[in-house]
Amino acid sequence: MKFKKPTFWDYKTPNIIAYLLLPFAYLFQFIGFLNDRKKIKLQRIKTVCIGNIYLGGTGKTPISIKINQILNNLGFKTAFIKKKYYNQIDEQKLLSSNGKLFCKNNRIDALKEAIEKNIEVAILDD
Secondary structure, eight states: OOOOOOGGGGOSSOOHHHHHHHHHHHHHHHHHHHHHHHOOOOTTSEEEEEOOSSOSSSSHHHHHHHHHHHHHHTTOOEEEEEEOOTTOHHHHHHHHHSSOEEEESSHHHHHHHHHHTTOSEEEEEO
């Protein structure tokens, strides 16, 4: 798919539309500032996220398992973090048979539980 660059990207000086949209830009910037302040900082645990834009069959889970094995051999206490989907029970069983699995409806809750269990590295298998 070929995309064309919008012509206004090449303007040297802002036009009237840019000035009309400026209040909205400030509003979005302020909303972003508020959202950044609400973010939960989970700095006590390292994370490795395995994922891509494709769904199913690209080898994300086997890579997650291999990374888990490598990190365990290096002496790290690891766990898998997965969002609970009821149509992925087989994948959850596969991960739990290869290491600790924290599976919650919200990944942040699963990370918090992993922190409570003194996990050093969380592997997020998306």
